[in-house]
Amino acid sequence: MAAVTIEQAFEQAVAAKRRALVPFLMSGFPTRQGFSEALKEAATLADVIEVGVPFSDPLADGPVIQAAAAQALKQGTTLAQTLNDVAGLKAPPIVLMLSINQVLSGGAQNFASRIKAAGVAGAIVPDLPLEESGSLRSEFEAQGLTLLSMLAPTTAPQRMKTIAASAKGFLYLISSAGVTGTRETFPPETLAYVRRVKQLSRAPVCVGFGISKPEHVKQLADADGFIVGSALIKAQSQGRSILEVLQPLSQAL
Amino acid sequence: MTATHAGRFGVFGGRYVPETLMSNMIALEAAFDDARRDAAFQAEVATTLAHFVGRPTPLYHAQRLSAAWGGQVYLKREDLTHTGAHKINNAVGQALLAKRMGKRRIVAETGAGQHGVATAAACARLGLECIVYMGALDCERQRPNVERMRLLGATVHPCEGGSRNLKIAINEAIRDWIANPDSTHYLIGSVVGPHPYPLMVREFQRVIGDEARQQFTRVAPRPDAVIACVGGGSNAMGLFAGFIEDAAVELHGVEAGGSGDATAATLNHGRPGVLHGALSYLLQDAEGQILNTHSVAAGLDYPGVGPEHSFLKDSGRARYHVVGDQEALAAFKELCALEGILPAIESSHALAFARRILADRQGLRVIVNLSGRGDKDLPGLLAKGLV
Secondary structure (H helix, E strand, O other): OOOOHHHHHHHHHHHHOEEEEEEEEEEOOOOHHHHHHHHHHHHHHOOEEEEOOOOOOOOOOOOOHHHHHHHHHHOOOOOHHHHHHOOOOOOOOOOHHHHHHHHOOOHHHHHHHHHHOOOOOOOEEEOOOHOOOOHHHHHHHHHHHEEEEEEEOOOOOHHHHHHHHHHOOOEEEEEEOOOOOOOOOOOOHHHHHHHHHHHHHOOEEEEOOOOOOOOHHHHHOOOEEEEEEEHHHHHOOOOOOOHHHHHHHHHHH | OOOEEEEEEEEEEEEOOOOHHHHHHHHHHHHHHHHOOHHHHHHHHHHHHHHHOOOOOEEEHHHHHHHHHHHEEEEEHHHHOOOOOHHHHHHHHHHHHHHHHHOEEEEEEEOOHHHHHHHHHHHHHHHOOOEEEEEHHHHHOOOOHHHHHHHHEEEEEEEEOOOOOHHHHHHHHHHHHOOOOEEEEOOOOOOOOOOOHHHHHHHOOHHHHHHHHHOOOOOOOOOOEEEEEEOOOOHHHHHHHHHOOOOEEEEEEEEEOOOOOOOHHHHHOOOEEOOOOOHHHHHHHHOEEEOOOOOOOOOOOOOOOOOOHHHHHHHHOOEEEEEHHHHHHHHHHHHHHOOOOOOOOHHHHHHHHHHHHHHHOOEEEHHHHOOOHHHHHHHHHHHHHOO
């Protein structure tokens, strides 16, 4: 079982007077063993780790994560394998990222029991908006799991309030319109949006989509945490260690 | 008509989209509701259908085909519309709606290329920018339509990945919309996708069924059965819409069986799941990964299906059958030879089933939706020696 909850992980970061680091890794990428090694490396610096379970048709992902998912699937990566590979990790807490079809395929209840048994803390399901999330949310609550919510810059003010007020674990803020992948820089409006959401949310607010370097952390300094994905996958596909990306970010936190 | 409750047809449908698109979905739903009630908008659509699209299309009694097959076959001639397929009905409707919403940029997916051509034509007419995503395989096998789209001013993006067909094209169109949510309307070409698309596209296509029902009254109060091919299922929903409330009329949908193990017969071989924003039958593996499909007909080559079809299947109101590549090609040739009409290979699947049902039940009066013309198919089929 995970020794540390998502809430505790953020409390520890706050106590240490720094923002949280949430690396995203794709299960089975670049190989099953490569994923397990990256997981151990990430654990040395991460407050929470997000693990993608590869999907054939990821709509919100850019080319880098799409290619990683395709390669992981080609190598036979499954949910069962992913759960097996993350089960050994005591800390930090793990959240899965996957498509609603992967959740529903074996039944939502079954999914919740399986990830609970593997010690996973919760899940992010990007194609499951608030309105469709009721039944999975109750399954998760029954199992003591966290279903994380997302907000986008396009989210209308009233809806933003509703989502922010009910957020559990941490609130995933999509930095800007578009799929996952590198953004060079963020305009001042992104920081204003982070501040606005922080006022509405009791859960910590983490920014993702395009975060890759310390300048981004400085530009969006008011966020409680940063999610970094494509930049890590890119490093892995070039045969570099993910620590080359994570260490400078970690120092900027 | 099937009721929608929170965008659902029974349990099917819904709105499973990334948060970035939720505002657009809510705005689109409101804009469509508003436009439906606006007489001026409805009049503009009707005028466009009459003078640009060429409606009403004939309901044609195929007498030699009827004699050969042993029944009465009536063809709803959507192949005679401007741009050559039923897709134009929905394209002009949504393009007018997009303009009304102040959107200047249109993205669309296309399989056979008919929806891409229709969208390009509708955008050219309204002065809207048009970007079409098309699987790289489909670009190869429907080459004439790629050239037509470019001539009509559209930018065509060939898409790699998966089976290089319709599914990948929809993925890319949705990703484009996620990147450009404010400027862009996604003009989806079938009764698939998140609410309100399945409902909206059906309403823009129901002119097919409404006309056919009216036209058939010259012959008899009602046909015994109506038949249409189903990929995503827009031509079928358009035809069914005119007859669904008349329980005496059988509704038959025809899926593409492909050849060998490869199939695109979602309702016959799939199980419920979520793809492209809606819960519906889906060709998927045990892990919920979407399967690659294959059919000779690019327009039917899709692992999902419109959620209302899933509802009609489970409720038993409509029945869904499978026709493979060879049987469709045989019907394609027969319509050419007996009636002087070159059908789209997609529509040929519906024709082939009409032949099958008449062989079982002689004397039946059926309407087949001839959803498109086959000019686009000729280079590909000839190159493969299939016709």
